[in-house]
Amino acid sequence: MDTSLTLSLVGDSFVTMRQSVYDEPSFKQMVALIRDAHAGFTNLEVTLHEYEGYPAAQSGGTYTRADPHIIEDLKWMGFDLYSTANNHSLDYSYQGLFSTIASLKEANVTYAGTGKNLAEATAPAYFATKAGRIALISATSTFADWARAGSQRRDMQGRPGVNPLRYDTEYIVTEDTIETLKEIAAKLDLPKRIQEEGSYRFLGRKFVKGEEPKIRTKPNKEDMERNLTAVNHAARQADYVVFSLHAHEGRGSNHVKPAQYIETFARSCIEEGAHVLVGHGHHALRGIEIYEGKPICYSLGNFIFQNETVLKMPADFYRDLDMDPYTGNPADAFDKRHEYYAKGQPGMPAEFKWFTTDEKYWVSVIAKVRFDGGELKTMELYPVTLGMDRPRSQRGRPMLASEEKAVEVLETLQKRSEPYGTEIEIEDSIGKITR
Known part of the structure; x- marks a missing residue:
């Protein structure tokens, strides 16, 4: 058996319209690139x-929904592996998830x-190729509790939902x-609470005494151990393990750099047997790290981003925009x-610009990743x-960029990627990382 494996990896596919109808040369070339692999991966950012089902009281931002047949267009493009763990997974509650x-x-x-319970949501899924069996595990750290x-x-019975990676902040x-x-x-005469020595909990936040002010995040112990166990099991059941992590969180006000807990968890996944960690959720590119000879893509950003052509929205969406919740229409709402949001609203991060x-x-x-053995x-x-x-x-709608x-x-x-010591050579408008 040929053990040389090629993966085509992209970030979020917020897809609401067919892709297969287009034929621009730069689009067709892009599709050919994705297909030219043993397997293609994307995060499915829609329900x-x-x-x-019923719209949830809280969505991931936009209440995502696409016609079920849209998956056929993603298959047509060359995608075989899909992450379903993200902050939109339950935009339409449990029935939307089940559908x-x-x-x-x-x-x-x-x-x-x-899945319909935590074990199902955490479980690896498997895909067979002529170059070996691929395991996929997917988690999200950005979600409504x-x-x-x-x-x-x-x-x-268990509770349906996403495979979570919670994190603790100090x-x-x-x-x-x-x-x-x-x-x-x-x-303020706030209720007094039992406190730990060396720290103080205030308005739901944990402040820890130290010399230099900073924010420290670390993965939730239970979630980290459960997911690393899944990686360990998958590494013994498959030839290649892909871990998908949907995470918005940045390093304080620096959203380009992933939060500390993301780096900690990603490296632990590689140590436990994952061959690649694919990050997404930030909606923009973050750096790439080669850790112990394996790639960590901290965010591949958006691949398809059609969040303004969702067909219908619930009353809550219109109400949040100070519109009539009963007669509003999507065109006016978008x-x-x-x-x-373009002009900014109180409480929004000052550095954030609307999409x-x-x-x-x-x-x-x-990202076209090639492994051998x-x-x-x-x-x-x-x-x-x-x-x-x-x-x-x-x-x-994506297509290959101009030179x-x-x-x-x-x-x-x-x-x-420089802070991770990763060197990317640019040749003929293609970035290359070589081992």
């Missing part, structure tokens, strides 16, 4: 159903990250700062959302653009 799973099963594709899958007991501050927080709590006003959300790369040989990065300046009906834009995207990725 698939016919509105059988999505049913659609994926009917399409006969390999998916991981959600009620979307977290729960464990099954012999006397109680704010390191000086002793003087902790004393100030105590004074504020006293002046116009209003652009205006609403339709920032080009970083409309460029990405296809389980060892990384090469990684090629093909830049794509999603057409930020195109009309809404065409925006978010000038490709170099610009790759130079950005070079800078974001």
Whole structure:
């Protein structure tokens, strides 16, 4: 058996419209690149159903939904492996989740990250190729807490949902700062709470005494151990293990750099037997690290981003935009959302620009990863653009970038990968990492 394996990896596919109808040369070349692999991977950032279920009180932002047949277009493009664990997985509650799973099963594709209980959501899924068996495990650290899958007991059913990777946050501050927080709590007459020595809990946050102020995050112990166990099992059952992590969180105000817990978890996955970790959720590119000879893509950004052509929205969506929740329509709502967030709203991060006003959300790369006998040989990065300046009906659809834009995207990725010691060579508008 030939043990040389090629994977085509992309980030989020927020897909609401057919892709197979287009025939631009740069689009057809891109599809050919994806297909030229033993397997293609993407994160499925939409739910698939016919509105059988109920919209959740809290969505991942946009209430995602696409016609179930849209999976056939993703298959046509060359995708075989799908992550279903993300902050949109339960936009339409449990029935929406079940309908999505049913659609994926009917399409006969390999998916991981959600299920009717925690064991199912965590379990590896497998895909056979002539170069070996691939295992896929998917988790998300960005989700509403009620979307977290729960464990099954012999006397109680489990809870449907996503495979979670929770994380703990500590704010390191000086002793003087902790004393100030105590004074504020006293002046506000806040209820007194039992405290740990060396730390102080204030308004739901844990502040820890230290010399230098910083934010420290670490993976939740239970979730980390469960997922690493799944990696360990998969590594013994398959020739290659792909771990998918959907995570928005950045390093404090620096959203380009992943939160500390993401790096900790990603490296642990490699140590436990994963061959590649594919990150997404940030909606833009983050750096690439080669750790113990295996690639960690901290975020491949958006691959398809059609979040303005969702067919219908529930009343809550319109109400949040100060629109009539009963008579509002999607066209007006998406116009209003652009205006609403483009000018900034109280409580929003000051550095955040709305998606339709920032080009970083409309460029990405296809990562072609080649292994031989389980060892990384090469990684090629093909830049794509999603057409930020195109009309809404065409925006978010990917195609290979022009030579000038490709170099610009790759130079950005070079800078974001430098802190990890990763060298990306640019040749003929393609980024190359060679072992």
